[in-house]
Amino acid sequence: MKKRSYTCGLDAAVDVVGGKWKALILWALHSGPRRFGELRKDVPGISEKVLILQLREMEHCGLVHREVYREVPPKVEYSMTDFGQSLNEALIPLGEWGEKHRETIEAIPAA
Template identity: 85%
Template sequence: MKKRSYSCGLDAAVDVVGGKWKALILWGLHDGPRRFGELRRAVPGISEKSLIIQLREMEHCGLVNREVYHQVPPRVDYSLTDLGQSLNQALIPLGEWGEKNMEIIEAIPAA
């Protein structure tokens, strides 16, 4: 398998958190572990299939921990790893920038 190579730290970070949903999923998990249904409600607009795919990718990258409880009914909790928590902290200033500039961003015509 070929080793990944990045030109800078931002390149590496965007590779891990890129896409429409990953940052929102990270934010959805910031208060602690959530079950799949809770997480889906915390990320409005995401389909079940997309959430499953994104969670698998994030688990593979080491951002999310998936804990299965063998009980009836089956239960699975998702939580942030230390790496996921540190990435979430790094995204807070970006979210603050978005809040501050939301009106300007919303006024940009769609491409």
């Protein structure tokens, strides 16, 4: 397996949280464990397929823990790991910046 190499900390962080959905999924998990259906509601616009793929990637990276309960019907919950929580805390200032500048950003014409 090839070891990853980054030019700086931001490069490494963006690799872990890259894409449109991962930060939103982490934010949805900030208040506690969620079932798959709850996450679909908490992250508007995400398809079931993409949510499954993103959760798998986040679990593989150690950001999210998947707990399977042996029940009928099966119950699965997703929660943040300590690693995921630390990333979520780092994203809070970025979210605050987005809120502060939301009107300016929304006024930018689509490319």
